[in-house]
Amino acid sequence: MSLSQKAESIASEFVFSDDDVRKCSKQFIFELDKGLKSVVPTVCQIPTYVTKVARGTEKGVSLAVDLGGTNLRVCSVELNGDTTLTAKHAKKVIPPGIMTAATGAELFHLIAHEIDQFLQLHHRDALEKLRQSKDVLPLGFTFSYPAYQTSINSGILLRWTKGFVIPDVVNKDVCQLLQVAIDEFNLPVEVTALVNDALGALMFRTYTLPLSQTRTSVGAIFGTGTNGVYLEKLSNITKSLGNHDDSTGEMFISCEWGSFDNGLLVQPNTTYDVKVDQISMNPGNQMFEKRVSGMFQGELLRVVLNELYADPDAGLFRGVQWNDPAQGEGPAPFFTPWAIDTSLLSMAAADNAQELPALSKALVETLRISADHVSADDVRAVKTIADAIGKRAARLAGMAIASVLIKGGRMTVDRNLLPVTGIVENPSDVEGVDIAVDGSVVELYPGFERYMREAWSVIDDIGPAGERMIKMGIAKDGSSIGAAIIALIAQMDVRHIQ
C-alpha cells in the first residue's frame, strides 16, 4: 500500500456515519435523562440554579474570574441596562506547575492574587469607596470543571478534567476555597455565583442580543474541553435540588457531556483513541471530550502519525533528521506527547490549495524538521488524517447539541411555524432555536459548523427543516462576562429578598 492508501485507510477508521450519529444521539438522550434522576458519575447533569436568561436590561458593576483549561482571566463588567456593556480584562496563561500543584491553596492563592492585581490596576478608587461603605462587589467564578452545585454559589468538585490534577480540591466547595483566598487579600469581593463556562457563554449572548431575538436555550463550549448547558423543565429534574427559584418552571442544567459514554457503548473507538486515553491524566474518563475537544485532537493526530512513521513501507517523512540542530533545541515534538496543538488540524482544514503550502510550512515549523524531508505525499497524508479527525469531532459535537435540543423540547413545537416549503428566507422571521457557542475549536476550525449541521439534519427529530431553524452564534470570550452578569443578578436577587 502506498502512503496515500494507508492514510485513506486510517482516515476511514474515523468515519462517524449517519447511523452512528442517530445511535449515539439516542444513548445521549438516555444518559441526559438518567442524570436528571440521580447523581451519576458520567453525564452528571449539574443543576446551575440559574432559572432564566439575561434580559439585556440589567444594570450594575460586577467581577468575574475564569479558570479555564489554558488561561486564567479576570474581568470587570459594567452593564448599561441596554444590552451594551463596558468590560476590562486581564489574561494570564495558567503556569503548568499550578495545574498539578501540591495543594489547592496554591491555586486559589494565585487566583486571588490575580484578582487583587487587577483591582489595584483598574479599580483602585472604587476599592477605597467599597471599603468605606462596607459594600462588596459581586464576583462570578467561571469554573470550567465538574463542580456539583447545591446553590448558586457553592459547588463540590467531582473530578478534575483537562490538564488539572490537584487531589486535595476534589470533594471540596470551590467557591468557599476561593472566598477564603480572597479574604486573605482583604478585598471587598464576594463570590456570589459559580458558573460553568458554557452557561457563561449563553448568558453573555442573551444579554447582548436584542430582547426580541432572545430565544437562546443552549450554550456549548468546544475549546480545550467541551460541555453544554440547556434549559430543562424543573418537573423533569427529579433528583434532589437545593433552594431555588421556581417561578419560571425551568433551570439551566450543565450536562458535563465530556463524560458521555465513558463505557464506549456507542462511541467510535480506534486504537489511536485508546492510546491517547492511556497517556492522558484521567484514563477511562471524559471519553467524549477526548474525541471532540482541542486538548486531544492534536495528540490524536500525533499518535496516528507516529504509527504511520514507524511503518517503513509507508515512508512518511523519509530520511528526516529529528534532532536537526538547525531546527532548535529540545526533544522532537513529533515524539513528545501533547506537543502538537489542535491548531494544526485547523490549518490542515483551511489549506485546500493544490500543493498544500500553508500546511507544509506549518508542519515544518511545528515538527521542527527540514523542509527537504517533507514531501508532497507526506503533507497530503497528514491532511487526509487531520481532516478525518476534525470531521469526526465536529459530527460528534453536532450529535451532542442535537441531543440537548431534543431533550429540552426545542425541536418539536417550533417546527410547525416553518413555511410549507421548509425554506427560511429570513431566519429571524420564524420562531427559531438559538445556541451560543465558544471555544477555539468551534471558532477556528473551518467547517466545524457545517459538519455539525450535517449531523443535525440526519437526526429524525430535527431533519433538514429543523436544521435550518437552528441559529448558532459565537459568544467570543463570553464565559467570563456571562459569569459577571450572573453574579450581579444573584446579588440583586439576594438583596431583593432581604
Ligand code: BGC
Ligand atoms: C469540563 C467542563 C467544561 C468544559 C469546557 C470540561 O473538561 O468538565 O466543566 O465546561 O471542559 O471548558
